[in-house]
Amino acid sequence: NAGVTQTPKFRVLKTGQSMTLLCAQDMNHEYMYWYRQDPGMGLRLIHYSVGEGTTAKGEVPDGYNVSRLKKQNFLLGLESAAPSQTSVYFCASSFHTGSGVAKNIQYFGAGTRLSVL
Amino acid sequence: GQSLEQPSEVTAVEGAIVQINCTYQTSGFYGLSWYQQHDGGAPTFLSYNGLDGLEETGRFSSFLSRSDSYGYLLLQELQMKDSASYFCAVSSGGYQKVTFGTGTKLQVIP
Numbered sequence: 001n002a003g004v005t006q007t008p009k010f011r012v013l014k015t016g017q018s019m020t021l022l023c024a025q026d027m028n029h030e031y032m033y034w035y036r037q038d039p040g041m042g043l044r045l046i047h048y049s050v051g052e053g054t055t056a057k058g059e060v061p062d063g064y065n066v067s068r069l070k071k072q073n074f075l076l077g078l079e080s081a082a083p084s085q086t087s088v089y090f091c092a093s094s095f096h097t098g099s100g101v102a103k104n105i106q107y108f109g110a111g112t113r114l115s116v117l
Numbered sequence: 118g119q120s121l122e123q124p125s126e127v128t129a130v131e132g133a134i135v136q137i138n139c140t141y142q143t144s145g146f147y148g149l150s151w152y153q154q155h156d157g158g159a160p161t162f163l164s165y166n167g168l169d170g171l172e173e174t175g176r177f178s179s180f181l182s183r184s185d186s187y188g189y190l191l192l193q194e195l196q197m198k199d200s201a202s203y204f205c206a207v208s209s210g211g212y213q214k215v216t217f218g219t220g221t222k223l224q225v226i227p
Contacts, residue, residue: 031213040125042204042219043160050213058214090159094215103148103167104208104215108159 002026006091006109013081013116021076021112023091031094032074033058033106034066036087043090049074081116088113119143121218123205128224129195137190137221139205147208149181149188150215155201163203164190192223200225 004025013019023032031050035043035058045058049068063085065077074093078085092106121141129135139149148167152160166172166181166188178191192199202220209216 033215035217040219043206043217045214045216048214059216092160103150103165104213105150105162105165106152106160106206106215108161110159 004091004093004107004109006089006112008112009110010113011115013078013114015082015116017081017116018077018079019081019114020078021089021091021114023074023076023093023109025072025074025091025093025107027093027095027107028071029093029095029107030071031096031104032068033092033094034064034074034076035090035092036060036085037090037111038087046076046089083116086114086116119207119209119216121205121207121216123203123218123221125219126222126224128226129192131195131197131225131227133195134191134193135195135223137192137203137205137223139188139190139218141186141188141205141207141218143186143207143209143216145209146183146186149179150206150208151177151179151190152204152206152217153201154204154220160204195225197225197227199223 033048034046047066052071089112091109151163154160164179181188206217
C-alpha cells in the first residue's frame with residue numbers, strides 16, 4: 001500500500017519554465033490537497049479538490065493551476081515559474097469518517113523540493 | 118479568514134511532560150488536529166478533537182475548548198525521537214478545508 005506518492009522528489013527550474021507535479025493516492029480518498037511549505041511559515045494551502053473533476057482555491061493559489069481528472073490523481077502546474085515559488089510542495093489526501101464526530105485526517109506524500117533559479 | 122497561533126519553539130528534558138498550545142480564529146469551525154513533522158519529512162497525523170475535552174493516544178493527549186478557541190497537545194514521557202515540529206490545524210468550511218498553524222519546533226534534550 002503506497003499511500004500518497006509525489007513525483008518528482010526534486011526539481012530545479014529556470015525562471016519562466018513550466019512544470020507539473022503529480023500526486024497519486026491509492027486509498028480511494030475523496031479529498032486531495034496541495035500545500036507549500038516555506039521556512040517558518042508552516043503549510044499553506046494552494047488548491048484543493050473535493051472530488052473528481054472539481055477544484056477550489058486555497059490561501060495562495062496565484063501562479064498555480066490544478067486538475068483532478070481522475071479520483072486518484074491531483075496535478076499541480078506552474079505555468080511560468082518564479083523564484084518566489086521555490087519551496088517544498090506537499091500533496092495530501094483525506095477522507096471523512098462519516099459517523100460520530102466528523103474528521104479531516106490528512107495523509108501526506110513525501111514532498112517535492114523545487115528550486116527556481 | 119482563519120488564523121492560528123502557537124509558540125515557535127519549545128525545549129524540554131527527556132522523560133518530562135510538555136504542552137504545546139494553539140489558539141485559533143476561524144469561521145465554520147469543525148475541529149482541531151495535530152500533526153508531527155520531523156526535519157526533512159512529511160507531516161503525520163497525531164490527534165483530532167471535534168468536541169470539547171481530552172483525547173488520549175498513548176503518550177500523546179490533545180485538548181480542545183471550543184468556547185475559548187483554544188487547544189493544546191500534551192506529550193508525556195518525552196523521548197529524543199519526539200524532537201520535531203508540531204502543527205495544529207483547524208478544519209472549517211464543511212470540514213473540507215484545513216488551515217495549518219506555523220508550527221512549534223520541539224527540542225528534547227538529555
